[in-house]
Amino acid sequence: MIARAALFVAVALALAVPAAQAFPVIGNHAVLPAGTELGEDALQLPRELFKTDAAGGSRSYLVNLGDLAFSSPSLLGGAAAQAGISCDTCHVNGTTNPRLFIPGLSTHPGNFDTTGALFNPKADDAVLDPFTTPSLRGARYLAPYGHDGRSTSLRDFVRNVIVNEFAGPEPSPAILDAMVVYIDDIDFLPNPGLAAGGRLAAGASEAERRGEALFAKPFPRDPQLSCAGCHNPTAAFVDHRQHDVGSGGLFKTPTLLDANFNAPYFHDGRYDSYEKVVAHFDRVFDLALSPTDRQDLVAYLTAVGDGEKPYVSDGVAPRLDEIAHFSSVLDTAIPAHDRAVIALAVDTVGGDLREFTEMFPDRKDGTVSGGKAERARARAALEELVLTLRAIDNAATAGQFDEAGAQYDAYRRQTAVLAPVLTAAVPWSLFDPAVHDAHYGALRQMKQAATKPTP
């Protein structure tokens, strides 16, 4: 099965424990093909940094609404919505998903073809041409959009992804605006290794310095070209233009910032290391690099592509934080009688809360032996939130916005006392690495039992 290769590479990437809760998909009855890997069991997640947070402000209604929509499967249509896929599934916390693999649509972990038949048969171009999902960190500096730079408008690009690639319903102008505001608010990670103008900071190694010089050096056979000519260090390492670098067409210059965390590289994810990227340019542009030159360039790229605290542990606190931001759109939507946003919040946050509940295995999960009462209390607390959200939506649907407001007050009271209940159950939850391994190990055993030849 192709998924075996996907799983193997996922192990090599070491971003998360290789296993499957829902994925890799097993059996032939799921929405996505057997062998699909979405990496949803990751215990380490990319850190998402917002411009407004960094400035000491609180995220606006539009940032939160855009983030909510970005995480909502209901924004998309067809198989994506059915499979519970949202923008965030592929752009995990606004970044990439190197484990993503969909048999028939992917050729390499981290890429997939958005113009295949699965997500929107009308968009099927009958050509397997998968692309990686680019990180959206610093997207406001990185126009035009799409690997081929087809769109100068982020808003138009987002709409195209939703409607044409994923067969979603036409999003409202307010939702599109909010998604653009959200994406534009995602920052690059801080990189103390870089100084003003994208130059290496004091303390850089000799190899990095030599690499920086090589990066700016004109190509021997094409002196008008250099790496820095396109990857402009003073402009987020891009030039906002498309080029043919021998990868099969015109593609826009990708940023090198945070790139250590954006593998695999090139539009189709064909290279999983800087070494291979440098070798490609050496070959295509006849750079005549020595082994030391190559190592120096790799050292430089690694210094440029670094970032502080690239990953955070999944756990109670970050999940509650995200749910609080998502739910906060109700502060505005209920008084505004905005039924569409209320429904979006209830559907998305309710779905997230149900997933959160499953992080505390129920009593039938024999991989966990202790903390039965703690797990039951954690599950009950989260399930109550799901039901209170549903009561909000029911009231709003009936036009009873005062009742919706009262239910929202109850929801806030419930969330205020949630953290201790959930934290008490963490030792027996899937946030605990040992429990996580036991649970997913059992799933792997089930999968192996299903595929093992019998004597």
Added chain:
Amino acid sequence: MTDLSRRALASCLGWLLLVCLSGAARAVVADDPLDAVAEGLRPSLIEDIGQALAGAQTLHERLSAHDIEGARKAWIAARIGWERAEVFTGGFVPDLDEKIDSWPNARTGFHAIEARLFSAEEADMAPEANTLVFYLTDLTIKVRDAPLNAQRVLAGTTRLAYEVGEDKADGGESRFSGTSLDDMRNNLIGIQSAYDIVFAGAVAHADAALDKTIRAQIGELKTLLQAPDLKTIDSSRLRAVSEALVLSLRTAAPKVGLIAPTLEQLSQ
């Protein structure tokens, strides 16, 4: 008499019993008149669990005869009765429930057998099937003896209504056999039986509009579950209606003298 008409008759008799038991007789027969009405559920539970046992016995027999196709059919038949009886199993016999329906590391029960049975051409699972028969035999005894408390039946029904709305995009609980959608349909039959037989009369008496709402919600869930497969089910709407049904059942509880159950009280 059809299965549905038997269940409907049980419902009518149950409500008649409730009316008769109101007043002086209630303290003699049961703590709550609805507990006596809940007795009306027992025949269908016995029948459902009997079907699960018969299926498991056939499963064991077919496996012993190396008839994989026959064993698969028997496994599926056994699941039908089991899923319909889940309003009972979670709340009244949690230990057996865990042995029979453990997931994902099933050493015993249905899922210990499922992955290999539906994936292999030949497999020696007769010992596992024998164990399943043992537990289901125990269950057939317990379902005859356990006092049927209406509060617990409501808790089991509410819990199951919530579970029907769980995400099954990954193929669900029975992903190897491909019968997760059937599981849900049979869960709903169990929910409807419990509501019709134990609660409907009392709810209609206390709040006719609420009874109508609950019936409509169960009806919509049924319609949604008529989708040809899991891939085409309207999962968002299914979740919304399942949660709305839970809210309705909890609203109904105090109107019929019961406590609104939390979803995890069966585990605590």
